[in-house]
Amino acid sequence: MSKNDIKVALIGNPNTGKTSLFNQLTGLNQKVGNYPGITVDKKEGISKLSATQNAVITDLPGTYSINPTSLDESIVLKTLLKKDIKESPDVILVVADVENLKRNLLLFSQIKDLEVPTVLAINMVDQMNRKGITIDLSLLKKELNTEVVLISARKNEGIDAVKAAIIRCHVAAKASPLCGINNQIDPDYFTKLKEISPNYSLYELWLMVTQSNYPDAISSEEKQKLLAFKKDVSKLKKYQHKETIYRYQEINKILKKTYIVDKTKAKDLRGKLDRVFTHQFFGYFFFVFLLLVIFQSIFEWASLPMDLIDGTFAELASFAKSNLPSGVFTDLLTEGIIPGIGGVLIFIPQIAILFLFIAVLEETGYMSRVVFLMDKIMRRFGMNGKSVIPLISGTACAIPAVMATRTISSWKERLITILVVPFTTCSARLPVYAILISLVIPETKIFGFLNIQGLVLLALYALGFATAIIAAYILHKTLKIKTKSFFVVEMPNYKIPSIKNIFFEVVEKTKSFVFEAGKIILAFSIVLWFLASNGPTSFDDAEKNTIENLSNNSLSEQELQQKIASAKLENSYIGILGKTIEPSIKPLGYDWKIGIALITSFAAREVFVGTLATIYSVQADDENTTTIKQKMRSEINPDTGKNRFNFSVGMSLMVFYAFAMQCMATLAIVKRETKTWKWPLIQLFGMGLLAYVASFITYQILS
Amino acid sequence: MLKIYDSRFFAGIFLYQKRVSTIATLQKGEIGYISEESLDFIPLKLLEMGCLPGAEVQLVQIAPLKDPLYICVNGSHLAIRIETASKIQILKS
Known part of the structure; x- marks a missing residue:
């Protein structure tokens, strides 16, 4: 990313084809990073706007409004309110669905009032005929006082026009509010609010008051003044309601002149499919x-x-x-x-x-x-x-x-x-x-x-x-947590999925899994390897002692090597750890070797198999090594002289793995998402206890 | 004098409840108009999604277990819970 790149924030309602547009604009030049301080994925891509001009496009989570009700949506507000840091966008690109332009324009009107240069891309215009919609584009441009482009992101139509509009908008750097919230609702109140700081638009100050979200650069004096506005909560709520209604009134006025729907032409596939998919049977x-x-x-x-x-x-x-x-x-x-x-x-x-x-x-x-x-x-x-x-x-x-x-x-x-x-x-x-x-x-x-x-x-x-x-x-x-349980879900139109979008989505999510979980699993594998191949002094003596003890027996070289390796493992740090926990897992039917596998499973559960493989098969140079399964089958419990992995032990182990929280990576993510160690620790110990009790019962009943 | 245990009192409550229509009392496919008095009971998020006083609202579908409700208002197709829907009064044409 170079200094001359235009920073573009891509914003829109969910289900408006925002992702399609992002993929069309950036192609394969995408990467997923983290927002500083918060951990929501930040999707960025570079788009070649013209021969000489590039843009860095940030795909923000879909939202219906700047006022957030979920973690995803709060990112939008946070990104837009940080005017002072380098990351703030030069141009905001708002994507709207042609079929529901009215509601989409609400978000647009809020964005516009931030007084940042804004481009409006009206998407899915290929559907206009089918839905009986006509738009007076030049009048709409004039009324909204912004660049408006008609596009069809899936069909790759109008993308160049979007690019050109971004450049024009950036050059003109013209940014004026659309509605202006002050005059209509309570002129005195909003005039006073505006007087707090000349550095921010009135709407930004209003958002700081209503959303308690402050830019880094705001002075503490200004912040104090803003806090004074927060005192009357019911008034704030009332004004937010009024603001929204006012915005819709303005939007209705504009659309009346520029947007016509002939409902008789509209065809209804949605109703038919809904009757099947939401049918009670x-x-x-x-x-x-x-x-x-x-x-x-x-x-x-x-x-x-x-x-x-x-x-x-x-x-x-x-x-x-x-x-x-x-x-x-x-x-x-x-x-x-x-x-x-x-x-x-x-x-x-x-x-x-x-x-x-x-x-x-x-x-x-x-x-x-x-x-x-x-x-x-x-x-x-x-x-x-x-x-x-x-x-x-x-x-x-x-x-x-x-x-x-x-x-x-x-x-x-x-x-x-x-x-x-x-x-x-x-x-x-x-x-x-x-x-x-x-x-x-x-x-x-x-x-x-x-x-x-x-x-x-x-x-x-x-x-x-x-x-x-x-x-x-x-x-x-x-759990005694009081939260407003408010639920609203949009029921979008049925669409044929775009292969391109799905491809990008799968690649991106899989990649992020590999890196998130991969880091932790890899780190643990290395630690485990170290613990298994090192130990206190008895570890170094293990080889010598084994050879001395067994020198009289006529063992083959292979068997001897195997004995040495087992002795080594028993005396390694991890072996000592396994031995230490053996008394506590004996009631579940496990020995210290399984104990080691339980411990190593905390890196990731599947390590269980690998660990047992390591423990039971240590003659790595033997080409005819039996499979792990065969090795486990031939493992003998010295107390009974029978198979170690009998029915009761196997069932007990499966129950243990069904319940136990043996995944460091998940614990780390839960900590990140809940912002405290309390919940991951509750998971760890709660699920651990359940696993222990359940496998204890399983083993005792079955054996 | 009307006492709480009086059957007429309960009848009164019953009649009052009958009289007030909300989105939750709509029949499937029926249309109503959101009343102006509901404004304070509509969560901001719903307002922003187009659920405005005066707007036409149609009950499109009821979930198999009677909750949530699938409504169409101002061109938006939304699913909301009965809890919310029963607070939003409507007028029938």
Whole structure:
């Protein structure tokens, strides 16, 4: 980004095609960063406006008004009010939907009153004929006193005109308020407000008063004066209402002259589809059917690429091991870093497929219907119709799911959703379930076609959802948080999804998952590797002692190496840790080796399998290594002389993994989203306790 | 004298409730006009989304479990909960 680039903020109502326009303007030149101080994703892209002029375009979250009611929307206000810092936009590009121009112009009128150069792009004009709409463009330009462009972002029409308008608008730097809120409502009041500071427009000062959001550069004296205006809350509320009505009156006046709808020409597809999708029987039927299709595809389509990634990284590790000089660095690379990266990347297929489905459902407008169908049910459990989306996302990964709660405006409903999302069966639990099921559940079929192993997996998914719902209900009854529970969802028009938008969405979300979770998982893999390959003095003696003790036995070289490695592991830091917790996990049926796997699982659950693999298979140079499954099957419990992974231990472990909060990355995200360690700690200990008790009961009953 | 336990008192409440129409009392497909007195009871966010006094409002669809309601007002299609809808008075034409 160079100094001469024009900074453009892209703003608009949800479902106006804002993202399409952003993708058309920037193409592949996009990146996602964070807003300073807050953690909402900031999407930026560079657009080539002309041969000599570039623009940096920031895509702000969709909002109906500058007055925020959810975390997503508050970003818009924060970005626009920081006039003093370098990030403030030079030009604001407002996107509006041609079909609902009136409501879209409300946001435009607010933006205009900030007195920043503004371009209005009216989108989806290809629909005008079908909807019977005609616009007098030149008169509209004059009335709104701004650059207005008619575009069709999906069809890539009018994009050049937008670019030209941005340049013209930037050069002219003309910015005048549209409505002016002062004269109509209470002239005295607003004149006094304006006198506080000459540096800000009246509307900005008004926003500071109503939204308690102050620019960094405002003086404390000015701030004191503004605070005095906040005293009469009912008056503020009344004036905000009046302001909105006044704005609509002005907009109506303008549209009367410039915008005509011939309703007889409009065709109604929406009504027909709504009758099916929100039908009291077919509505739910279709939703459940859709969920089944989604889960089925996640497992069917993802298994092949997942195996490929798994295999590639295993080969990469063995390749590195045999081709690099042996030493600490090689060990770190082959036992820590490569498996660590592989452990993150293996989830990409599942997560990408899930994001693909969610993106399609959102793009088509169907997701709002799900919210509509589910709100009443979710409300009984202290959540919101909008909580359905995070709960579905949670089956891929809890991290994006927690972030998806941002659209929920009631804090209590949002918090409950965040707290229970980790109960849903995320893809990291799958490898754990998969190996344990294959070990302890017989591969038989009932009724000739129902695979018992599959049924157990399905039961574990059901267990996750059921626990999430029950936990939400308990939290709903115990949490004493008073928030205004206000709910409004727009039911957008049905649309055919744009492949380009969906592609960008899936790439961006998957990327952000890989980096967010990847950092933590990778760091932990390295720490674990260190803890497993180092130890106090007894660790260094382990090799010598083992050789001495076993020198009389006639062991093969391989068996000897194996004994040495086990002895080493037992005496490493992590082995000592496992031994320390052994007494407390014995009632659950676990030994210290499983204990190690439990500890390492805190990096990420799937590390369980890898850790056990490391523990049981230490002869890395053996080409004929049996699979992890075989190794686990041949593991013997010395107390009983029978298999370690019997039915009761396997079930107990699965129950433990279903409930326990073993994911550092999720804890970190929850801390970020709730701004305190209180909630992630409650999750950690609450879910941990539940897991312990539940697996204790499972083991004691089954054994 | 009218006492609280008097059946006429309850009848009075019943009649009063009957008389006041809100968005929540609309039938599916029915149209009403938001009354001016409702202004203070309409949350700012709904106002901003076009739910203004005087505006025509149609009840498009009722969710299977009777809540929320799917309305069309001023060109916006919105789902709101009954809790909110029952505070917004309307006049029928």
